[in-house]
Structure formats: C-alpha cells, structure tokens
Amino acid sequence: MEWFRELARRFLMLFSRRRFDADLDEEMRLHRELREREEIERGLSPQEARYAAQRRFGNELVLREESRDMWGWNWLENFAQDVRYALRMLAKNSGFTAVAVLTLAVGIAGNAAMFSLVNGILLRPLQYAEPDRLVKITGYYPKGAVAALQELSRTMEVASFSDKPENGSDFNLTGQGEAVRVTGSTVSANVFSLLGASARLGRTFQAGEDQAGRDRLVILSHGLWQNKFQGDPGIIGRVIKINGVDRQVVGVMPPGFSFLLPGAQLWIPVHFDPTNPEDCWEHDFTPVVGRLRPGVTLAQAQNEIRGMVARIIPMFPHSIARNWNADATVLPLQQDLVGNVRAKLLVLLGAVGIVLLMACVNVASLSLSLAAARRKEIALPLNSLLPADTPRLAEVGMDWRVLTFVTGLSVLTGLAFGLVPALRASKSNLVEAVKAGGRRSVDAASISLRGSLIVGEVSLAVVLAVAAGLLIKTLWRLMQVYPGFREQHLLAVRVTPDQSSCQGRTACVALYNELLRRARETAGVSEVSAANTLPLSGEVPYVVAEMEEHPVSPGEGLAPLLWAGAITSDYFHVMGIPLMAGREFTDADSEKSAGVIIVTAATARRFWPGENPVGKHLRMVWD
Known part of the structure; x- marks a missing residue:
C-alpha cells in the first residue's frame, strides 16, 4: 500500500500547489536566516553574512525544482506552464x-x-459476418445458372441479387395511402444467411422460399418500416401490396443494413420456377456473390468457377455464346465494390x-x-x-x-x-x-x-494549380461532348407497371400503348416515345445473336454478345438521332409482322465491314 499512499500524496500536491509553495518559501527563508546568523556569529557583517549564507544555500531555483520533483510530477506542472505560456503568446500575436x-x-x-471517405469506402471492413470470406463471381447469370452454381459448387455458398433497374429494382408500394415507388432488390432466399445478417424484427428468408408458390414474401428496411409504417411493431405477418402482388412481411432489417444495391428499401425472393425454362434461362441475368467455405482459398474457388461455367453452358435450353462468362473470376467482395473508385x-x-x-x-x-x-x-x-x-x-x-x-x-x-x-x-x-x-x-x-x-x-x-486546371479543362470538354442525342426539351419519366397490369407480353404492349396515347394528348407534349433504358445509363441488357455471313468457326469458340434495347416507333426522331442508313421503326412493325432491327454503326462495321448492313439478318438465340 506504500505505492498507493505515494500516489495519493502526489495527486494531493497537484491540487494544493500554492500551499506547498508557500510552505517551501517559508522553509527556505528560515534556512537562510539560520545560516546568516551563523555567519554573523563568526564575525561577519550583516551584509557579508547575507551574501555568504546565499552562497552556502545554493541556487534557490534549482532547489525549488528538486523539491517539486519530490512532491509530485514536475513534468506535468512544466507542461501546464508551457501550455499557459503558449496561449499567452498566441493571444499576444x-x-x-x-x-x-x-x-x-x-x-x-x-x-x-x-x-472519412477513404476509411468508409476502402478501409472499413464490410458490415457482414467474416467479410474476408465474401466473394463476387464476375459475370451475369440467369436463374437456372445460379441454381446450377449452388448445386455444383464445393468451395463456396452462392446467392444472387438484382443490382440494376432492368433487373427489377423499382417497386410500386400500394394500399398504404398514396402509392409510392421504392427501391428494392430481388434476392436468393439464402442471401441473408450467406451474409450472416439477422433481422431486427421477425426473420429473414428461409431455404426454399424463392421457389414458385412460396415466394410471396418481403423483408423491409428499417427506414421504410419507420417512414411508411410508422414503426408498427405488429408489421410482422402483415400483407402489403407490391407491384400489385400481395406479399407477407416476414422481417425488418436493422438500421443501416444495406447490400450492394444502394438505398434498397425492401427485399423480395427471386421467383424461381424450374418447370419454366424461359423464366429460368432467358431473363433476369443477375450478379452472383458467394461465401468461401471454411478452409477454402480464393485460388481454389477461382479454379472451380471456370470448370462450373463450362458445365453450365450445355444446360441452356437454347444456344448460348460459347464465350459466355469465359473470363469469370472470383474476387473479394470488397475489392469488387471499390475497384472503380479506389x-x-x-x-x-x-x-x-x-x-x-x-x-x-x-x-x-x-x-x-x-x-x-x-x-x-x-x-x-x-x-x-x-x-x-x-x-x-x-x-x-x-x-x-x-x-x-x-x-x-x-x-x-x-x-x-x-x-x-x-x-x-x-x-x-x-x-x-x-x-x-x-x-x-x-x-x-x-x-x-x-x-x-x-x-x-x-x-x-x-x-x-496545373492539376486543377487540367481537371477543369477535362470536365469542360466532357460537358461539351455531343452525347449522340438532342438534349434540349427532353423529359424522361420512369414507369414501373404493376405485375397485375403487365401479365404477359400482350398486356404489357397494350399498357404502354395506352400510356403513349395519353401522353400525346397532354398539353405541351409534341412527341412521345418509349424505351426500356435511357442513353448513357449503363442499364442495357445483352443478348446472344447469330449473325448472317458471320459464322463462328469451331476453333474460335465465340458467339456475338450484343447490348440490346427495346424502343417504340419515332424514338430516334424524338431523341434527334439521325439514321445513317435504312429507316426508323413504324407502327406497322409489330409481333405479327416480319422482325426488324436497327444496329449501331459500330456493330455494322464489326460484322459487315465495307458492306451495306440494311437487309442483313441476325437471330436472337432464344427466339
């Protein structure tokens, strides 16, 4: 306990400094007087005795410092003095x-x-369980391919999700007052267990709940639960209408949870019907994530994925590009997320x-x-x-x-x-x-x-200054670049039809035709057209096509993979995009007429260099 008493004594000294200084001054004065008396008794005059006593006593400043070192932490006192002196000098200047x-x-x-940006984006680990084992499998996969990956993989657990609007990230939430559009994601039923994420209320999806007939479920984000449902604790089990379909709320995720699709407010299971080849293999090409199994390295997963892709290609019910995902790789999920911004x-x-x-x-x-x-x-x-x-x-x-x-x-x-x-x-x-x-x-x-x-x-x-000037010049030039269409007097409106309003292709065509008709009748609107994606949005789906006069040799092993957009007639006229050859679509071009297509100049040069592409043929492999 001696050390404790010493510690207490030194702390007491810090808060009783003036009293200790006064005691020290008094003690030093008494010592000087005693020595001065001794010198006077030896026969010195009072003035000589005072000088002699001071010489014998020594430097008072040094003695004060030594005494203070014995009392407490002199270095702390000196630091406080330095701080006070620095503040005085700062105030003076x-x-x-x-x-x-x-x-x-x-x-x-x-x-x-x-x-803070670098830390939050590059340095901070992903907010999931064991984030170092989460990986991204590059490429896009239809539902059937995802199911095959889940069955074939021995190195990782696999799940899919939608991350772009064309994969269905916009949903209409109705039946709760005013209809609102919310951002959401369709996911494999195992995606939450793969991430190690738990719901704040209720539960997450369970195995098999992405199968047809069991997928009428939804999980809400904490923000949507608070804002649209006022934080109702009885939300679990409640049925809400999303895109015209009744879905039961099974869970609410904790605050701050997000997964790859920024701002997602709800998650629904992907609709997987193995008896419907068209649904499984021809639509909804989505990204895939995985979690490495214990003891599996990234290199082992990489070696496995190439072989699995080759085994999946024959499963397609139609021809598929032989180079489909041929360059598929397995990357750490965080590296894939930040690769473009690092x-x-x-x-x-x-x-x-x-x-x-x-x-x-x-x-x-x-x-x-x-x-x-x-x-x-x-x-x-x-x-x-x-x-x-x-x-x-x-x-x-x-x-x-x-x-x-x-x-x-x-x-x-x-x-x-x-x-x-x-x-x-x-x-x-x-x-x-x-x-x-x-x-x-x-x-x-x-x-x-x-x-x-x-x-x-x-x-x-x-x-x-030079770097800033170059950056400004680059931005200015980018702003002056012609985007390929007329920018003035254009207005874009995103439409998200309910599933009940768009049952089948015929119903969807009728719905959009009616929307276009009403838009044309709106005051101030001169021309109207529709497209499944906007220019420069990066949201264009791709198709595999067989090109006339461009056969694929067995040794080449490649088939054309084309970005394809769907538009209505007058689209190019509305956008101010001139055609270099041929004609635009007309209202006569329909499902009942001969199929027609418009290709870009780059596509024409690629497959028919030096020739007139008008009149050439290509075929979508799943048509």
Whole structure:
C-alpha cells in the first residue's frame, strides 16, 4: 500500500500547489536566516553574512525544482506552464494565430473529410459476418445458372441479387395511402444467411422460399418500416401490396443494413420456377456473390468457377455464346465494390494532402519569421535564468481511424512544421542576440530555411494549380461532348407497371400503348416515345445473336454478345438521332409482322465491314 499512499500524496500536491509553495518559501527563508546568523556569529557583517549564507544555500531555483520533483510530477506542472505560456503568446500575436489556425484548419478539415471517405469506402471492413470470406463471381447469370452454381459448387455458398433497374429494382408500394415507388432488390432466399445478417424484427428468408408458390414474401428496411409504417411493431405477418402482388412481411432489417444495391428499401425472393425454362434461362441475368467455405482459398474457388461455367453452358435450353462468362473470376467482395473508385479516392486524398502540406509550409514560414523577430525577447529571460545548470534551460522551445487520423494528423503537422522553427529559435546565440539590442538579427541559416520553404510552397502550388486546371479543362470538354442525342426539351419519366397490369407480353404492349396515347394528348407534349433504358445509363441488357455471313468457326469458340434495347416507333426522331442508313421503326412493325432491327454503326462495321448492313439478318438465340 506504500505505492498507493505515494500516489495519493502526489495527486494531493497537484491540487494544493500554492500551499506547498508557500510552505517551501517559508522553509527556505528560515534556512537562510539560520545560516546568516551563523555567519554573523563568526564575525561577519550583516551584509557579508547575507551574501555568504546565499552562497552556502545554493541556487534557490534549482532547489525549488528538486523539491517539486519530490512532491509530485514536475513534468506535468512544466507542461501546464508551457501550455499557459503558449496561449499567452498566441493571444499576444493574434494576427499570426488567426492565420495559422485558419490555414491549418482548412488543410486538416479537407484531409479529415477525404479520409472519412477513404476509411468508409476502402478501409472499413464490410458490415457482414467474416467479410474476408465474401466473394463476387464476375459475370451475369440467369436463374437456372445460379441454381446450377449452388448445386455444383464445393468451395463456396452462392446467392444472387438484382443490382440494376432492368433487373427489377423499382417497386410500386400500394394500399398504404398514396402509392409510392421504392427501391428494392430481388434476392436468393439464402442471401441473408450467406451474409450472416439477422433481422431486427421477425426473420429473414428461409431455404426454399424463392421457389414458385412460396415466394410471396418481403423483408423491409428499417427506414421504410419507420417512414411508411410508422414503426408498427405488429408489421410482422402483415400483407402489403407490391407491384400489385400481395406479399407477407416476414422481417425488418436493422438500421443501416444495406447490400450492394444502394438505398434498397425492401427485399423480395427471386421467383424461381424450374418447370419454366424461359423464366429460368432467358431473363433476369443477375450478379452472383458467394461465401468461401471454411478452409477454402480464393485460388481454389477461382479454379472451380471456370470448370462450373463450362458445365453450365450445355444446360441452356437454347444456344448460348460459347464465350459466355469465359473470363469469370472470383474476387473479394470488397475489392469488387471499390475497384472503380479506389484510384480516384487515393488521388483525391493525395491532392488534399498537398493542400495540407502547403498550409504547413505557410505556418512554418510564419513561425520562422516570428521566431527570428523574437530572438532578443527569448534571449533575455533565458539569460536571467543563470546559473547554467538550471534544469529547464535545455527544454525551452517546442519540443478509432477517422478520429485517430485527424488527431494524429494534427499532432504530426504541429510537430513537423512547428518544431523546426522552435528548435531554430532555441538554438539562438543568446549573447549575440542580447548584444544586437533593438536591431533585428537574422542569421543566414534562417534565411536559407525560409527560402527553401517558400520555394517548396511555390512548387507545390504550381503542381496543384496545373492539376486543377487540367481537371477543369477535362470536365469542360466532357460537358461539351455531343452525347449522340438532342438534349434540349427532353423529359424522361420512369414507369414501373404493376405485375397485375403487365401479365404477359400482350398486356404489357397494350399498357404502354395506352400510356403513349395519353401522353400525346397532354398539353405541351409534341412527341412521345418509349424505351426500356435511357442513353448513357449503363442499364442495357445483352443478348446472344447469330449473325448472317458471320459464322463462328469451331476453333474460335465465340458467339456475338450484343447490348440490346427495346424502343417504340419515332424514338430516334424524338431523341434527334439521325439514321445513317435504312429507316426508323413504324407502327406497322409489330409481333405479327416480319422482325426488324436497327444496329449501331459500330456493330455494322464489326460484322459487315465495307458492306451495306440494311437487309442483313441476325437471330436472337432464344427466339
């Protein structure tokens, strides 16, 4: 318990400093008086006795420091003194303080904001169980292929999900007051168990609940549950209408849960009917994720996927491109998610790092100038601290991730660009500084260091300015690039028909024809057309086609894979897209007439170079 009493005594000293200082002064005064009396008794005069007693007593400042070391933590007291002194100097030099604080604040704030993005996107692990075992299988797969992967794979558990609008991510929620469109995802029934995710209320999907007849279920996001259903705790088991279909709510996910499709507000099981080849193999090509089984490496999964793709191709009920997913790979899920933005974020982080470096160079230059101007001010108090054995003389001078980063960055910038000027000031020749009197004395080394900082700052500024100029020029040129269609006076409206309104192709065609008719009758509308995807949206589905006069040799093993969009007549006229040859679609082009198609110039050059593509034929392999 001795150490505890010592600790308590030292803490008591911290809060009773004035009383201890007064006791020390009184004790030292008594010692000096006793020694002075002894010298007087030896025959010295009072003045000589006083000087002799002081010499015998020693340096009072050193004795005070030694006593304080015995009482408590002198280093902590010294630190507090340094802080108070620094605050006084900052208040005295308010202009320097304002410039330094604002300059560093801009640099540190920019880096903090940028690092928060890097941390959240690149560094922070995915918020799922054992995220290092989650993988993405590149390519797109129909439902039948996903089922085959689930059955064949020995290295991983496999699940699919929709991540794009053409795969059905827009849903109409009706029967709850005003109809609203919500973003959602169709997923394999095992996707939540694969992620290791649990529902806040209710449960997640169970095995087999993506089979036809068992898939009329839905899981809500926490936000949708709160906003649309007012956080009703009795929501589990309730039936709601989604796209005109009654679905039972089986679960509510916890706040903040998301899975690959940003902003998803609900999840429904994918509709899988193995007795319907068209539904299983011709539609809804979706991405696939997996979880490596215990002990399986990424390389083992990679070796397996190529063989499985080759085994799945013969399962298609129609011809399929022999190069279908031939380059399929298995990637860590986080790497796949951030692959397109990693380099951009790191470049931006480097750019704001340069801004901070420039800010630090500015502050360092100001600190050097201030230190040079205060050399005499620093020298005089140091000179008064003689004798030279004063303990503190040599100490004079400035000697979880986002929070750690910002704190560390602040400390590092302060040390790196504040310590150098302080050390320069602490190494000043005190005698020369005192002799200089009121004249400013700046040595050549200080001038050289400040000059180097200025040169470095200008160099960084030039680099940053040139990079910013190039970026602005690039953005300006991109804004001036002709997108391939007329931009003026165009309005796009996304339509998400209910399943009950679009039962079969004939019903869908009738629905869209009626929508187009009513739109044409709307005041202010001159022309109307429809398409299953917008230009430059990246949401175009692909088809496999056999091209006339372009046979695939057995050795080549490749079949054309084409991006295909569906449009109504007058689409190109409405969009202001000129045709290079042939004609546009007309109302006479229907399911009952001969099939027609319009190809891009790039497709024509690829398959019929130097020829007129009008009149050529191609066939969708599943038609």
